[in-house]
Amino acid sequence: MEEEKQKSISPPPCPSTVTVRRNPPRRARATPYTTTATKQQQPLSSHDVPTFPIDEILSIQIPQSETKPTVPESLKIFLRIKPLKTFTKVITTTTAKSRPRNVWPQNPSKKHIAKENRNPEIAKKVKKKEEETAAVACIALNDSYSVTLTPPQALQELKRSKTEVYEGFSHVFPADCSQNDVYDKMVQPLLEDFMKGKSGMLAALGPSGSGKTHTVFGTLKNPGIVPITLRQIFKKRDAISDDFVRSFNLSIFEICSERGKGEKAYDLLGGESSELSVQQSTIRGLKEVPIQSLEEAESLIGQAMLKRATATTNSNSQSSRSQCIINIRASCNRFSNETKMQSSDAMLTIVDLAGAEREKRTGNQGERLVESNFINNTSMVFGQCLRSLLEYQKNRKKGLQKHHQNSLLTRYLRDYLEGKKRMALILTVKAGEEDYLDTSYLLRQASPYMKIKFDNTEEPCNKRQLKTFPRAEKNKKIKLSAPKNSQIEDIFHEERNQIAQEVHLQGKKADPTDRSSPSLEHVAQDKNKREHIIMRNFSKVLWNVLKQYNEKLKVAEGEICTLKDSLRREELKSLGLETELISLKSSCLVESCIPEVEAVVYGNEKVSADESSESPVPSKNVNDDVRVRCHLSSQNDAEPRQSVNSEENAGIPSATTHVETEVTESPRDQVKDAVLVPCHLSSQNDAEPRQSISSEENVGIPSATTNVETEVTEFPRDQVIQNQDDPTPSPEQVEVSQDCINSRMSNVQTKSAISRRCPDSEKQERRLLPAPSRSLTEEMNDLDIKDKQIEKPQVEKGKTRVQKKAESTKVQEIEVPNPARESEPTSTKKQRNGQKPRRRLQPAASVLLTREINTLDIEDDIAEPKGNRGGKKTTVTQPRSQGSVTLLRHLTDNLHL
Numbered sequence: 001m002e003e004e005k006q007k008s009i010s011p012p013p014c015p016s017t018v019t020v021r022r023n024p025p026r027r028a029r030a031t032p033y034t035t036t037a038t039k040q041q042q043p044l045s046s047h048d049v050p051t052f053p054i055d056e057i058l059s060i061q062i063p064q065s066e067t068k069p070t071v072p073e074s075l076k077i078f079l080r081i082k083p084l085k086t087f088t089k090v091i092t093t094t095t096a097k098s099r100p101r102n103v104w105p106q107n108p109s110k111k112h113i114a115k116e117n118r119n120p121e122i123a124k125k126v127k128k129k130e131e132e133t134a135a136v137a138c139i140a141l142n143d144s145y146s147v148t149l150t151p152p153q154a155l156q157e158l159k160r161s162k163t164e165v166y167e168g169f170s171h172v173f174p175a176d177c178s179q180n181d182v183y184d185k186m187v188q189p190l191l192e193d194f195m196k197g198k199s200g201m202l203a204a205l206g207p208s209g210s211g212k213t214h215t216v217f218g219t220l221k222n223p224g225i226v227p228i229t230l231r232q233i234f235k236k237r238d239a240i241s242d243d244f245v246r247s248f249n250l251s252i253f254e255i256c257s258e259r260g261k262g263e264k265a266y267d268l269l270g271g272e273s274s275e276l277s278v279q280q281s282t283i284r285g286l287k288e289v290p291i292q293s294l295e296e297a298e299s300l301i302g303q304a305m306l307k308r309a310t311a312t313t314n315s316n317s318q319s320s321r322s323q324c325i326i327n328i329r330a331s332c333n334r335f336s337n338e339t340k341m342q343s344s345d346a347m348l349t350i351v352d353l354a355g356a357e358r359e360k361r362t363g364n365q366g367e368r369l370v371e372s373n374f375i376n377n378t379s380m381v382f383g384q385c386l387r388s389l390l391e392y393q394k395n396r397k398k399g400l401q402k403h404h405q406n407s408l409l410t411r412y413l414r415d416y417l418e419g420k421k422r423m424a425l426i427l428t429v430k431a432g433e434e435d436y437l438d439t440s441y442l443l444r445q446a447s448p449y450m451k452i453k454f455d456n457t458e459e460p461c462n463k464r465q466l467k468t469f470p471r472a473e474k475n476k477k478i479k480l481s482a483p484k485n486s487q488i489e490d491i492f493h494e495e496r497n498q499i500a501q502e503v504h505l506q507g508k509k510a511d512p513t514d515r516s517s518p519s520l521e522h523v524a525q526d527k528n529k530r531e532h533i534i535m536r537n538f539s540k541v542l543w544n545v546l547k548q549y550n551e552k553l554k555v556a557e558g559e560i561c562t563l564k565d566s567l568r569r570e571e572l573k574s575l576g577l578e579t580e581l582i583s584l585k586s587s588c589l590v591e592s593c594i595p596e597v598e599a600v601v602y603g604n605e606k607v608s609a610d611e612s613s614e615s616p617v618p619s620k621n622v623n624d625d626v627r628v629r630c631h632l633s634s635q636n637d638a639e640p641r642q643s644v645n646s647e648e649n650a651g652i653p654s655a656t657t658h659v660e661t662e663v664t665e666s667p668r669d670q671v672k673d674a675v676l677v678p679c680h681l682s683s684q685n686d687a688e689p690r691q692s693i694s695s696e697e698n699v700g701i702p703s704a705t706t707n708v709e710t711e712v713t714e715f716p717r718d719q720v721i722q723n724q725d726d727p728t729p730s731p732e733q734v735e736v737s738q739d740c741i742n743s744r745m746s747n748v749q750t751k752s753a754i755s756r757r758c759p760d761s762e763k764q765e766r767r768l769l770p771a772p773s774r775s776l777t778e779e780m781n782d783l784d785i786k787d788k789q790i791e792k793p794q795v796e797k798g799k800t801r802v803q804k805k806a807e808s809t810k811v812q813e814i815e816v817p818n819p820a821r822e823s824e825p826t827s828t829k830k831q832r833n834g835q836k837p838r839r840r841l842q843p844a845a846s847v848l849l850t851r852e853i854n855t856l857d858i859e860d861d862i863a864e865p866k867g868n869r870g871g872k873k874t875t876v877t878q879p880r881s882q883g884s885v886t887l888l889r890h891l892t893d894n895l896h897l
């Protein structure tokens with residue numbers, strides 16, 4: 001069999017000849033399962049392979065761990081029912097004693113009750129009443145964890161209120177329970193944890209007069225939670241082994257409202273200045289009194305209760321008006337084997353809240369009412385914090401509402417109200433039928449709190465507790481001061497290091513041979529970068545400031561330009577106005593001169609005609625009533641010049657001549673009939689003698705180049721009167737008048753721009769020669785001066801004498817008699833009344849001049865000696881006037897005729 005098996009397993013023997021085929025037919029290989037199965041099936045039998053001991057494995061029982069599931073501790077809420085009539089117990093307990101002796105606040109009603117209790121008859125009556133009222137209590141105890149609240153009959157009918165059962169309390173204290181019962185059930189667990197180093201808080205809630213203060217403080221006979229706790233603390237301290245050295249401190253303070261304006265904290269164990277500073281959730285300045293014994297502690301408690309703010313209300317004769325907080329801090333010093341000390345503090349906080357009040361029941365008014373509002377508000381905030389904690393625990397996604405910020409008490413108890421610390425509440429209710437509403441409200445409000453869970457993460461005896469403690473004074477100091485000190489120290493060290501580095505760098509820089517290390521280079525680079533950034537920012541700021549100033553400067557420049565423009569406009573306006581004024585004055589002057597000059601001319605012609613016909617005596621028609629002096633001269637003109645006819649100035653166009661006119665009025669007595677109007681055309685600093693400008697030159701001179709100052713003066717009255725008396729001007733009078741004129745030459749100045757500009761330049765005179773002069777020159781050129789066929793007019797002697805005088809004095813004085821005016825031709829009158837005398841006068845002057853020129857005998861004039869200038873009276877035998885001859889000569893010289 002074995003051989004057969006080996007044959008079947010062993011490969012077949014190799015044949016002697018091998019036939020190789022191309023593309024041999026492939027055969028599918030057998031799967032491993034089939035092959036192994038076949039192999040197993042063939043060589044191995046089922047009973048040979050041991051089966052997997054799965055049953056044995058499953059049958060093994062693993063020992064389960066003994067760790068119990070951590071069940072979060074719920075908020076413990078206790079309920080204490082106040083006896084309907086408190087004196088019942090007093091009757092039973094203190095019948096023999098006259099007065100309870102305790103340090104706690106005394107209720108005045110108790111004194112009255114004590115008096116009543118002395119009488120046994122009264123005690124019996126009270127006991128009967130108690131039995132009667134017990135039947136009408138609104139709250140009944142179901143068991144240790146539940147109560148039934150029954151509304152009064154009236155409310156049941158009206159509001160359809162039904163009986164409600166409240167259960168889930170940690171424990172319900174009936175009306176007849178003792179203070180020790182409360183302590184044992186409620187405070188004992190907290191105190192044990194406290195002694196182990198765990199903090200805890202206990203608070204009493206309830207309406208006013210429900211027994212909160214009685215529960216917390218009690219009486220001397222029936223001490224409350226605080227004295228019992230203190231007693232237990234010192235009792236347990238002595239029982240603790242020597243490994244622990246504990247010290248306890250007591251602090252008590254109250255939070256009340258100051259006239260409804262704000263919350264204030266007062267230290268009930270402090271001195272006179274017991275007000276505490278409150279910043280957010282921290283209270284500073286709280287006095288912590290170390291307590292070594294129970295007596296010390298009870299004494300401090302009594303002292304604090306005397307300081308506490310209380311008032312009498314309809315609900316409570318000694319109603320608390322503040323939230324009272326009692327802190328018992330335990331310091332634990334544990335010595336380990338390594339003599340290392342590990343300290344820890346635990347805080348047990350007991351809070352006696354002011355009871356919520358209803359105005360109707362308390363009857364509070366004024367300040368009491370304000371206190372009620374504060375108390376109710378604080379109670380409401382406290383309840384909101386607990387509700388929000390409950391909701392947060394149900395749904396943590398919502399987040400915890402921060403209602404604790406709304407009152408100082410809740411801020412102070414923040415850690416407890418956020419579920420970080422263990423806390424217990426005791427609700428005190430009154431069982432009377434009339435207290436149904438208050439009791440119902442409190443139970444409805446607090447019943448949900450029973451579901452609040454506490455995640456107690458405190459670790460006993462470690463420093464972490466310090467941070468989670470209620471914000472006692474010491475802890476606050478640690479919290480506030482320690483980080484500040486550390487920060488300051490850090491900053492100080494940083495600055496010191498920086499300064500040291502800088503000093504080191506400076507030393508390095510000072511020594512060029514030394515090479516700084518890479519780290520110092522890095523520091524230097526950082527410093528340079530920082531300085532660069534600072535300078536860049538500074539330059540940016542500076543640039544912005546400069547930009548602003550530049551804009552302001554541009555605006556100011558624009559304003560200056562506009563002001564300059566306006567100033568220019570104003571100047572132009574003023575110049576125009578001045579020009580108009582001067583032209584008007586000149587026109588007025590010219591108007592006043594023209595007719596007279598024309599009249600003179602006309603009169604001269606007439607006189608000459610008359611003289612030629614009648615007599616050579618100077619005409620008496622020439623009068624001194626009006627004297628018009630037109631003086632064309634230059635200052636400092638040493639030599640006399642030839643005068644110009646009045647027509648010269650009369651023909652000055654007002655529009656093209658700048659005339660400065662100065663009119664001075666003499667006293668009225670001096671001014672009568674005679675008016676002297678000298679018109680002086682002069683050129684200053686004209687030292688060289690020169691010939692005067694012909695009338696044609698002045699005519700048409702632009703105003704910009706001609707400046708004429710005219711002064712209207714008057715002769716002294718005596719002269720004028722003399723002239724009036726003697727209308728015929730004698731030579732002496734003429735001389736006097738000429739002297740007067742000369743004496744007033746300083747005042748009467750007529751400045752000729754032409755003569756001032758270029759007095760000796762003929763070219764300029766030519767250039768400045770106006771058009772009328774040119775026309776006149778042309779006319780004169782047309783004249784055949786050399787022609788001696790010109791007629792010689794007859795000139796009377798007086799006229800000649802006057803003209804000679806005028807030549808010597810440079811002033812041509814024309815005396816026009818009034819009758820001559822009357823004899824003025826109509827054309828002259830029209831010219832005087834016309835507004836543009838220039839146009840009318842210019843042709844007339846030209847005509848007159850032409851006439852005179854035509855009557856000249858030039859050759860005779862040239863041959864005329866000049867010795868006649870000195871004002872000598874010479875008899876003119878020539879038919880032509882000397883002035884005409886002189887003028888003609890002047891014109892011929894200037895015009896190069």
Ligand SMILES: Nc1ncnc2c1ncn2[C@@H]1O[C@H](COP(=O)(O)OP(=O)(O)OP(=O)(O)O)[C@@H](O)[C@H]1O
Nearest residue numbers: 086107208209210211212213214316319320354355
């Ligand atoms: N359980 C109780 N047993 C005997 N007396 C009680 C009890 N509870 C309260 N009292 C008495 O009722 C009166 C009012 O109690 P307590 O002053 O403690 O009320 P309260 O809730 O503190 O009032 P408030 O909030 O106005 O301060 C006190 O005279 C107190 O002695």
